[in-house]
Amino acid sequence: MSRLEYGKEFLKLLDELEVTSPSEVLPLIKKINRETCVEMGVETITFFSNTLVVEKLIEIACKYESDEKILVWFLRSITRISQRYNVNTQEIYDFLFKHFESSSNEIKFVVASRIISMPQFDKYEGKWDYIISTAKIPPKRYSMDNFLFEIEKKLSEIPIEKIEIITNILAKYINSSKLDITTHNRYVDVIEKLKIR
DSSP: OOHHHHHHHHHHHHHHHHHSOHHHHHHHHHHHHHHHHSOOOHHHHHHHTSHHHHHHHHHHHGGGTTOHHHHHHHHHHHHHHHHHTTOOOHHHHHHHHHHTTOSOHHHHHHHHHHHTTSGGGGGOTTHHHHHHHHTTSSSHHHHHHHHHHHHHHTGGGOOHHHHHHHHHHHHHHHHHSOOOHHHHHHHHHHHHHHHTO
């Protein structure tokens, strides 16, 4: 399929999503989410790296903010596009930020998995408290994977007053979890690096 054909097909799907009845939205947004997961090629990169696509998704998602079941699928699609296609617009950040204190753990997890990696998040005053809080979001295993990944990336940026808190979280997790040897060693390595900071 050519880039033009792929773009036309996906835009048709977006148009359908925009005008469909609320009862039909869930299957459509799940279909869009699957498209964001397909193998990356020239067509998908060209299409999804266009900021207008994600802006349109956000515009439609705003209609469903009161429906957590639908909203979480929009958030998954938006965060995946942002992550896979390196689309870090202010609109995406603002939309995620609006939902990062949701009462839904599923929404909190999806938002946390992306927002802490966005460049705009570095300017957020409560950045380290939020990053630390993400370690507690269920499902714990996946939240801890994200937490460890961010700590590894930001080792040199961690404020001195947060090192002990982070070290304790990591140590407690490895002591209470059955981790494979490679993952266990990653945690231990990060803890050791934090101790010598």
